Amino acid sequence: MLREYRDCLRRGEITSRALTEKALARIGEMEPSLHAFVTVCEDTALSAADAADRRIAAGDAPLLCGIPMALKDNICTSGIRTTCASTMLDEFVPPYSAHAWERLQAAGAVLLGKTNMDEFAMGSGNETSAFGICRNPHDPARVAGGSSGGSAAAVASGQVLYALGSDTGGSVRVPASYCGVVGIKPTYGRISRRGLIAFASSLDQIGVMTKTVEDSALVLAAICGRDPLDATSADRAVDFLDVIPHVRGMRIGVCDIAGDATSAAVRDMYARVQDLLRQLGAEIVPVSMPSCEEAYAAYYLISACEASSNLARYDGIRYGRAGKGNTPEEMFLGVRSHFGDEVKRRLLAGTYALAAQGRAESYDRARQMRERIVSHMGDLFTRCDMILTPTAADTAYPVGAHDEDAIAYRYCDTFTTVPSLAGLPAITIPGGTDDGLPLGLQIIAPRFREDLLYRAALALEEAIGYEV
Amino acid sequence: MKYEMIVGLEVHAELKTRTKIFCSCRTDYGASPNSQICPVCLGMPGTLPILNRRAVELGIAAGIVTHCAIAPVSRFDRKNYFYPDLPKGYQITQYGEPLCRNGYLEIPCGQGMKRIGITRIHLEEDAGKLLHGEDGTRIDYNRAGVPLIEIVSQPDIRSAEEAKAYLTALRERLVFADVSDCKMNEGSLRCDVNLSVRPVGETAFGTRTEIKNINSIAFVGRAIAYEFDRQVKILEEGGVIRPQTRRYDEDNDCTVLMREKESEADYRYLPEPDLPAVAVSGDDIARVRDGLSVMPDVRRDKYRAWGLSEDYGRILTESRERADYFEQAAACTHHVRVAANLLIGEILPRTGDAPIALPPASLAEIADMAGDKRISNASARRLIPLCEDGRSPAACAEEENMMLITDEAAIADMVRRAMDENSEAASQWIAGKDKAKQALIGGVMKISRGRAEPSAVSLVLNRIAGK
Incomplete structure (x- = not known):
């Protein structure tokens, strides 16, 4: 789609301004029911569109120039407030931009706004946002998924052509699955994390949400690469653009998902896609994935521990909510009460798991599990080229369904945490529907093999022929 | 009963880098508050640390001059605690895998030398500074992110004299290696003392107290002497030593209680996910070693061989600049002792710690003329200020009719x-x-x-x- 828009813009059939105005109108119309945005930046969007139009007219326009898009509200945007959907940062305007946004801005991207999310990206339903729940465009009674729910909903509802999210344990892939869009969490290190407000630094990775697989690769290509200011970013060339869609001769690992609380529709979809792959000439290799429960426990503990450290900086002194009190302790306690319940829960869990008393049984064990998962996945990739799983166990759940049922709530991430823990690239594409609600299909590849992911995802996209 | 003290020292030294350890802010001492800060050292959301490789090199240099093993791979960790001067709510430090381990320093002890073991040296960032005023407390974050090394000694020290000798030896080595300015009054060298006592002959350790942030070597000696007496007195009166953090009160020459340590503080250490492991190759170490200045004890041995006294050796190696100056002059004269006399007797009383204006080659020339009795000693002294602007001492001596008649x-x-x-x-x-x-x-x-x-x-x- 992006290439078609680019061509239309170049031929002068449409202007960026017109596209942007149309998108803003659509947002204005849908926002009251959808709530995909925390902040809509109408003025800056229109002036960016005008600048893009001049650039296009001058014949100096990269692919993404003039295309309306959105950023998850934990990606820093200089001069535009960046809240992490938290009261703690509700007036925080960073004086710097994230590396990914710097790259897109240089390419002429038109930012329509900052999208809704779970507070500090903690959640899988976009229900913990301090600015209200983001609804699923396919059924407003259901969640969009989280934590990048706003980005998924904005893309799925046609408000923007693409959006960036962030993925720590499934936060791009779960909402993409629930909203029926393509979502990629690239290899850890593929995209600079500079300017992405940290939740769990060893897991966080910016991801891309689009309508099509091709668009996913195009946007990823525009933002990936080594950033000298992120020591964990990798110096890897873009080798995944314009790959030939095929799976012939490829060994695709599949696993037994019957025991994983998956719905019948998910199991059907999974079986159907395996048949499809066989027809396309792939070899289906049964594999056993690391235990989902173990992976989820490791993910939960490690991310909570890192969060307890990363979120310690919100002390009310330098930015964000101002602290008050007669002693530092009073001030810290006062200002940190602004965190929402889910954030507090995870900070408490992480603090406990790192403390001497609980550490050996929780944090240390979680890290050992993570190491086992990394080596387990390494072993699997000696026997297959990619691994196919459902993305989530079911379709989007009704808003509020899990408030009393924290465990199930947390289980939504299940199939997505293994690639996060191992730093592997994983993509979700729409794989089918259940009662009109999208189901996602996840493909996992070895580190830095986004080329394989896109090759298979393009082939499946075509074969599934799924249209929302 | 006779008691002995068991003392270990933790020394923090600010590294002499131009910029901070994880960002490019400058580290100049005395800059106006919060003029050397950026989003990274303020710990703003989304910022990431980038390791200043120069800090690693200086850490390696510190390890080399204290006979440590340099780790081929070391790692950073987060030490988590809340304090208003700590921007991120954690300090980036090295906990489990420090840069250097297992070193020692030799200090004079009786007629011979004694080895004080060094457990480890690790890299870390400094915190900001609280400025308490009448209208409340302000925070200066200029110091936040300034690179430090922490040098942890073994509990090998048995007297205040040994502690002072250890600190003196450590300080001069760090200064000569250009690792740190080691200015205790400016806080670029800070010392914490861990001290316990036990009856002589006993092998188990007693309960220790920690005396924090002592800012001169002399005060370290006095704090140790006081704390030893305090603990012994408690034991002799049948009391028990409680684990405490104390501080040295300079005005009253005693240590005073800061807080009780009911339990060890739990810093919830976490491997720093934003920084890859620090790799140090043999070539890296060799390069640092090649760039190191000769250590002061080696220089003093050389001066002794030149016939200079111990006192002269000590004075000449008080700073690296001074020792280098002296050696440059010594290399150009047949009369090293005359040069040393002129430097110590004439030049240093006038310049103090300031840079010496007289070119070292001119000092050598004056020493030669005086040593060869071509000019009198009084003339030699008079020549020093006259030649500070670079005039040739020989020409100057001629002009001033200083040349002695020997015909x-x-x-x-x-x-x-x-x-x-x-x-x-x-x-x-x-x-x-x-x-x-x-x-x-x-x-x-x-x-x-x-x-x-x-x-x-x-x-x-x-x-x-x-x-």
């Missing part, structure tokens, strides 16, 4: 004139009265306006008297 015929002529002018002294001298010699020498000096070389004058006089 025998000329001196003999002047001696005759002096004897003519003071015939009484002359006849006494010839008659064998030694006392008369001074008067005659004085006469020659008067005639020569001080330029007759005294030993040549004496020689001529002796010959006349048949001595």
Whole structure:
């Protein structure tokens, strides 16, 4: 789609301004029911569109120039407030931009706004946002998924052509699955994390949400690469653009998902896609994935521990909510009460798991599990080229369904945490529907093999022929 | 009962880097509050640390000069605690895998030397500074992110004297290796003391207290002496030592309680996910080693071999600049001791710690002229300020008529004139009265306006008297 828009813009059939105005109108119309945005930046969007139009007219326009898009509200945007959907940062305007946004801005991207999310990206339903729940465009009674729910909903509802999210344990892939869009969490290190407000630094990775697989690769290509200011970013060339869609001769690992609380529709979809792959000439290799429960426990503990450290900086002194009190302790306690319940829960869990008393049984064990998962996945990739799983166990759940049922709530991430823990690239594409609600299909590849992911995802996209 | 003290020291030294350890802010001392800060060292959301490789090199240098093993791979961790001067709510430090381990320093002990073990040296970032005022407390974050090394000694120290000797040796090595300024008054070197006591002969350790942030070597000695007496007194009165954090009160020369340590603080260490492991290759170590200055004890051995006293050695190695200056001069003169005398007796009292204006080659030239008796010692002293602007000492000595007369015929002529002018002294001298010699020498000096070389004058006089 992006290439078609680019061509239309170049031929002068449409202007960026017109596209942007149309998108803003659509947002204005849908926002009251959808709530995909925390902040809509109408003025800056229109002036960016005008600048893009001049650039296009001058014949100096990269692919993404003039295309309306959105950023998850934990990606820093200089001069535009960046809240992490938290009261703690509700007036925080960073004086710097994230590396990914710097790259897109240089390419002429038109930012329509900052999208809704779970507070500090903690959640899988976009229900913990301090600015209200983001609804699923396919059924407003259901969640969009989280934590990048706003980005998924904005893309799925046609408000923007693409959006960036962030993925720590499934936060791009779960909402993409629930909203029926393509979502990629690239290899850890593929995209600079500079300017992405940290939740769990060893897991966080910016991801891309689009309508099509091709668009996913195009946007990823525009933002990936080594950033000298992120020591964990990798110096890897873009080798995944314009790959030939095929799976012939490829060994695709599949696993037994019957025991994983998956719905019948998910199991059907999974079986159907395996048949499809066989027809396309792939070899289906049964594999056993690391235990989902173990992976989820490791993910939960490690991310909570890192969060307890990363979120310690919100002390009310330098930015964000101002602290008050007669002693530092009073001030810290006062200002940190602004965190929402889910954030507090995870900070408490992480603090406990790192403390001497609980550490050996929780944090240390979680890290050992993570190491086992990394080596387990390494072993699997000696026997297959990619691994196919459902993305989530079911379709989007009704808003509020899990408030009393924290465990199930947390289980939504299940199939997505293994690639996060191992730093592997994983993509979700729409794989089918259940009662009109999208189901996602996840493909996992070895580190830095986004080329394989896109090759298979393009082939499946075509074969599934799924249209929302 | 007789007690002994068990002391271990933790020393923090600010590294002499131009910029901070994880961002490019400057580290200048004394800059106005919060003028050297950026989003990274303020710990703003989304910012990431980038390791300053220069800090690693200086850490390696510290390890080399303290005989440590340098780890091929070391790692950063987060030490989590809340305090207003700590921007991120954690300090980036090295916990499990420090940069250097297992070193030692040798200190003088009785007639010989004693080894004080060094457990580890690790890299970390400094915190900001609280400025308490009448209208409340303000925070200066300039220091936040300044690179530090922490040097942890083994509990090998048994007296205040040993502690002071260890600190002196450590300090001069870090200074000569250009690792740190080690200015305790500016806080670029800070020392925490861990001290316990036990009856002599006992092998188990007693309960220790920690005395924090002592800001001079002399105060470290006094704090240790006080704390030892305090603990011994408690034990002798049948009391128990409680684990405490104390501080040294300079005004009253005692240690005072800061807080009880009911349990060890739990810093919830976490591997720093934003920084990859620090890799140090053999080549890296070799490069740092090649760039290191000669250590002060090695220099003092050399000076001793040149015939200089221990005191001279100590004074000349008080700073690296001074020792380098001296050695540059020494390399150009046959009269090293004269050069040392002039430096210590004339130059240093005038310049103190400030840079020396006189070029070292000029000091060497003056030392040679004085040593070869071409000019008098008084002239040598006078030449120093005259040549600070780079004038040639030889030319200057000529111009100032400082060159001594050594020509025998000329001196003999002047001696005759002096004897003519003071015939009484002359006849006494010839008659064998030694006392008369001074008067005659004085006469020659008067005639020569001080330029007759005294030993040549004496020689001529002796010959006349048949001595």
